[in-house]
Amino acid sequence: VSAADGQFSESAARVAAWIEDYRRRLPSLPVLPDLTPGDILSGLPERAPERPEPLEALLEDLDRLIVPGLTHWNHPGFLAYFSSSSSDPGVLAEFIAAALNVNAMLWKTAPAASELETRMVEWVRGFVGLPPEFDGVLQDTASSSSFTALLAARERALPGTREHGLFPRGDAAGRPRVYQSDQAHSSIDKAVIAAGIGLEGIRRIPSDARFRMEPEGLHRQLSADRAAGDVPVMICATLGTTSTASVDPIAEIAAISAEHGVWLHVDAAYAGPAAALPELQPLFDGWQRADSIVLNPHKWLTTPIDCSVLMYRDPGAVRRSLSSTPAYLETGVEAKNRRDYGLPLGRRFRALKLWFLFRRLGAEALRSMLRSHIALAGSFAEKIVEDGRFELAAPPSFSTVCFRAVPAVADGEDSGRRATNAWNRDLLDVVNRRGRVFLSHTELSGRFVLRLAVGSAWVRPEDIDAAISELRAAYESLAADQPRRRSD
Amino acid sequence: VSAADGQFSESAARVAAWIEDYRRRLPSLPVLPDLTPGDILSGLPERAPERPEPLEALLEDLDRLIVPGLTHWNHPGFLAYFSSSSSDPGVLAEFIAAALNVNAMLWKTAPAASELETRMVEWVRGFVGLPPEFDGVLQDTASSSSFTALLAARERALPGTREHGLFPRGDAAGRPRVYQSDQAHSSIDKAVIAAGIGLEGIRRIPSDARFRMEPEGLHRQLSADRAAGDVPVMICATLGTTSTASVDPIAEIAAISAEHGVWLHVDAAYAGPAAALPELQPLFDGWQRADSIVLNPHKWLTTPIDCSVLMYRDPGAVRRSLSSTPAYLETGVEAKNRRDYGLPLGRRFRALKLWFLFRRLGAEALRSMLRSHIALAGSFAEKIVEDGRFELAAPPSFSTVCFRAVPAVADGEDSGRRATNAWNRDLLDVVNRRGRVFLSHTELSGRFVLRLAVGSAWVRPEDIDAAISELRAAYESLAADQPRRRSD
Numbered sequence: 001v002s003a004a005d006g007q008f009s010e011s012a013a014r015v016a017a018w019i020e021d022y023r024r025r026l027p028s029l030p031v032l033p034d035l036t037p038g039d040i041l042s043g044l045p046e047r048a049p050e051r052p053e054p055l056e057a058l059l060e061d062l063d064r065l066i067v068p069g070l071t072h073w074n075h076p077g078f079l080a081y082f083s084s085s086s087s088d089p090g091v092l093a094e095f096i097a098a099a100l101n102v103n104a105m106l107w108k109t110a111p112a113a114s115e116l117e118t119r120m121v122e123w124v125r126g127f128v129g130l131p132p133e134f135d136g137v138l139q140d141t142a143s144s145s146s147f148t149a150l151l152a153a154r155e156r157a158l159p160g161t162r163e164h165g166l167f168p169r170g171d172a173a174g175r176p177r178v179y180q181s182d183q184a185h186s187s188i189d190k191a192v193i194a195a196g197i198g199l200e201g202i203r204r205i206p207s208d209a210r211f212r213m214e215p216e217g218l219h220r221q222l223s224a225d226r227a228a229g230d231v232p233v234m235i236c237a238t239l240g241t242t243s244t245a246s247v248d249p250i251a252e253i254a255a256i257s258a259e260h261g262v263w264l265h266v267d268a269a270y271a272g273p274a275a276a277l278p279e280l281q282p283l284f285d286g287w288q289r290a291d292s293i294v295l296n297p298h299k300w301l302t303t304p305i306d307c308s309v310l311m312y313r314d315p316g317a318v319r320r321s322l323s324s325t326p327a328y329l330e331t332g333v334e335a336k337n338r339r340d341y342g343l344p345l346g347r348r349f350r351a352l353k354l355w356f357l358f359r360r361l362g363a364e365a366l367r368s369m370l371r372s373h374i375a376l377a378g379s380f381a382e383k384i385v386e387d388g389r390f391e392l393a394a395p396p397s398f399s400t401v402c403f404r405a406v407p408a409v410a411d412g413e414d415s416g417r418r419a420t421n422a423w424n425r426d427l428l429d430v431v432n433r434r435g436r437v438f439l440s441h442t443e444l445s446g447r448f449v450l451r452l453a454v455g456s457a458w459v460r461p462e463d464i465d466a467a468i469s470e471l472r473a474a475y476e477s478l479a480a481d482q483p484r485r486r487s488d
Numbered sequence: 489v490s491a492a493d494g495q496f497s498e499s500a501a502r503v504a505a506w507i508e509d510y511r512r513r514l515p516s517l518p519v520l521p522d523l524t525p526g527d528i529l530s531g532l533p534e535r536a537p538e539r540p541e542p543l544e545a546l547l548e549d550l551d552r553l554i555v556p557g558l559t560h561w562n563h564p565g566f567l568a569y570f571s572s573s574s575s576d577p578g579v580l581a582e583f584i585a586a587a588l589n590v591n592a593m594l595w596k597t598a599p600a601a602s603e604l605e606t607r608m609v610e611w612v613r614g615f616v617g618l619p620p621e622f623d624g625v626l627q628d629t630a631s632s633s634s635f636t637a638l639l640a641a642r643e644r645a646l647p648g649t650r651e652h653g654l655f656p657r658g659d660a661a662g663r664p665r666v667y668q669s670d671q672a673h674s675s676i677d678k679a680v681i682a683a684g685i686g687l688e689g690i691r692r693i694p695s696d697a698r699f700r701m702e703p704e705g706l707h708r709q710l711s712a713d714r715a716a717g718d719v720p721v722m723i724c725a726t727l728g729t730t731s732t733a734s735v736d737p738i739a740e741i742a743a744i745s746a747e748h749g750v751w752l753h754v755d756a757a758y759a760g761p762a763a764a765l766p767e768l769q770p771l772f773d774g775w776q777r778a779d780s781i782v783l784n785p786h787k788w789l790t791t792p793i794d795c796s797v798l799m800y801r802d803p804g805a806v807r808r809s810l811s812s813t814p815a816y817l818e819t820g821v822e823a824k825n826r827r828d829y830g831l832p833l834g835r836r837f838r839a840l841k842l843w844f845l846f847r848r849l850g851a852e853a854l855r856s857m858l859r860s861h862i863a864l865a866g867s868f869a870e871k872i873v874e875d876g877r878f879e880l881a882a883p884p885s886f887s888t889v890c891f892r893a894v895p896a897v898a899d900g901e902d903s904g905r906r907a908t909n910a911w912n913r914d915l916l917d918v919v920n921r922r923g924r925v926f927l928s929h930t931e932l933s934g935r936f937v938l939r940l941a942v943g944s945a946w947v948r949p950e951d952i953d954a955a956i957s958e959l960r961a962a963y964e965s966l967a968a969d970q971p972r973r974r975s976d
Contacts, residue, residue: 196684
């Protein structure tokens with residue numbers, strides 16, 4: 001069998017043409033497909049073919065079966081979640097990385113990939129203005145980065161856990177605790193479950209009216225827990241929460257973490273890149289005192305998914321919490337083996353896409369892009385409020401706006417709140433079904449809230465205008481349709 | 489800022505031409521670079537550039553700085569570890585996946601990617617002859633797949649761990665235990681550390697003279713632990729161990745796991761695809777009774793790294809052990825959300841490369857490839873033994889051969905063993921420095937042993953012949969150089 005198809009350049013050119021054609025069609029495709037689960041599956045044969053098929057057959061099926069069933073993350077109207085998009089440099093770098101196929105598990109198995117990774121972490125660190133005390137590695141996602149940080153924090157707070165486990169620790173040992181605001185990302189919950197600490201170990205510190213962790217509440221809880229003999233493992237502060245992109249008061253939290261000697265992890269997966277803008281530096285004041293920070297270039301820096309940067313002050317703490325080296329992985333070389341800084345052994349050559357990104361676009365253009373996204377979000381917030389039928393549900397933050405429609409029903413009492421929630425749910429549904437833009441939602445203090453997040457390499461001012469007009473049109477169609485509404 | 493460079497097809501063609509040129513040069517490059525840590529780093533600027541640079545500058549630097557510093561996993565002489573290579577279909581699929589950039593975290597965020605993933609797991613399952621009772625997901629690596637399986641096993645053995653954690657469980661609770669042979673992969677150790685069970689929770693069951701777990705030992709240990717009140721969490725059996733590719737007696741182990749009611753995880757990361765060969769089915773007898781199985785297409789099925797298939801019988805057990813859904817990820821759709829079956833939230837469109845692989849090559853050709861690799865490994869084992877100066881260190885298994893040189897020194901006593909180990913270490917060093925082939929090593933019962941593993945899409949018969957001649961040449965140069973040897 002020849003694994004190569006013998007005409008690589010021709011095939012690659014055909015695929016590149018397919019991609020270009022897809023991109024041309026993209027703005028006219030619905031962002032979200034209209035499907036029910038199982039629709040795609042039923043069109044796919046149950047068994048792999050025995051014989052080879054031509055590339056053309058695959059590209060046709062891609063058009064016929066796959067593209068109509070995709071939610072198009074690179075669509076200019078994708079304004080949901082935190083918009084993640086892939087710009088050209090990263091796409092080309094992924095193409096090269098797949099062809100090279102090096103596994104950067106050990107320095108020896110990919111020296112240049114390992115050292116380029118070191119440098120790319122430094123470039124990101126420099127871009128966002130963090131001091132050289134931070135070392136780091138690339139991971140797939142913030143979930144994995146935060147999990148790795150939690151394991152390091154766990155080993156620091158409960159030394160010997162890697163050997164003895166959390167169980168049993170004898171009578172003297174206290175309950176491990178992880179502190180985060182009620183707005184922290186679900187990946188921290190998952191990390192706490194996975195690490196064997198259990199969800200009950202989480203202390204959800206209330207946030208204020210602007211969805212920022214209340215430092216006083218953190219301090220109180222930490223003091224109470226320590227008095228009770230519990231073991232504080234980690235504080236997770238968020239710079240750019242998932243619901244509202246709110247910013248925890250990091251300087252105050254860092255001071256509390258220092259006072260109590262607790263590992264401070266900062267989740268800046270989304271908003272981290274904005275630290276590159278001098279005018280936003282005040283929001284990040286104090287994050288340089290964290291023990292670990294996560295920041296995802298695959299979110300707001302337009303690298304293809306997946307690419308997450310985990311930075312930490314104490315490489316030894318991360319390595320000791322997890323590493324385990326069998327004979328067949330010993331290399332006899334004194335060098336940083338990246339398998340020791342995360343769960344997976346095998347590691348893709350992710351540094352390549354950061355190298356292509358920074359060099360092809362330049363830091364200046366990336367800062368301009370961040371500024372333009374923030375401006376677009378700001379203009380959306382202004383216009384949607386001006387409309388009169390919508391209100392902000394949280395202060396716009398970075399490039400994220402939480403808002404909702406104010407329907408012609410009273411809020412404030414329970415039935416009114418339910419009706420308002422249902423109205424907004426339906427509104428979102430109508431907007432997303434129309435397919436021009438894709439917005440997402442969240443819940444804030446029991447209120448169903450719509451979210452618009454700008455962050456794509458492909459977004460244009462007209463897409464933000466389209467979001468406004470789609471919301472207005474949906475509002476009007478719902479109002480007209482009021483008596484026949486499906487849900488309430 | 490425009491994130492697209494405005495001439496995608498031209499850039500892609502330039503990159504494809506670069507890849508083709510790289511492939512042309514590849515056989516004449518040394519597999520392993522001759523470097524010391526820091527060599528690459530010092531050639532890379534400390535900060536990201538402010539202004540954009542042309543693609544050509546990047547490709548030149550790729551040639552000048554990166555390629556000379558890579559261990560070339562797609563080199564036809566790469567015969568180390570488990571050879572992992574990327575054939576054309578997967579490379580093209582990765583190119584497309586990066587351009588689409590969908591995030592298959594939820595069904596809703598990528599319906600076609602989610603359902604193609606379902607089908608591709610079924611194709612792999614059908615290819616290796618496993619029954620339809622197995623469901624599954626794609627993960628990055630076997631480390632992550634096995635960790636996910638361990639979390640499911642942990643929750644089954646210790647219900648409520650996701651809520652309460654492993655700590656404290658009160659006086660009545662026993663010590664969690666994980667069973668594996670002394671040949672199991674280090675990823676299980678890492679998983680046990682990460683899950684909070686601790687390395688001391690591992691029971692390393694001795695293996696026999698052919699490096700297969702002794703079922704009697706497993707049974708004895710399980711019985712003793714249960715009598716002592718410990719809690720057996722998981723048995724990990726390996727079909728194709730990392731050192732020798734040995735095969736644990738899976739039918740017997742499955743019977744023991746059923747008798748004791750313990751989760752059985754099968755690590756077939758490397759050898760799993762060989763179950764597609766009817767003549768090898770006996771080795772896999774019983775694996776269909778496992779609770780979970782991991783198999784890595786990025787190892788022996790030539791998909792670009794990363795791509796690991798985790799299969800399990802009870803999807804609910806996996807989901808319950810880890811999932812946690814915040815409001816902003818609720819979709820109101822009854823469908824399988826893949827974020828619930830692993831730690832990471834964000835997930836690449838990995839199914840695409842399996843689709844391209846199976847359809848462009850066909851199952852028949854993949855089986856032929858597996859057979860040809862096994863035959864090449866067999867012929868290597870024969871020839872190296874015929875030489876007279878080498879001996880097998882374990883029975884050849886699948887496409888893996890463990891062997892070592894018999895130097896002109898006595899073995900059997902301690903100083904002899906040390907000398908033989910040193911001789912083989914030097915021999916490997918000489919071979920790998922010559923750069924024509926790359927072999928790796930392991931340790932078997934205190935002996936330093938060389939390993940050759942065939943598994944690349946790019947390997948040719950002449951590369952196996954080259955391995956023989958390189959070993960002979962190295963032997964001769966070492967023998968001639970005997971008085972001046974560096975190490976003993």
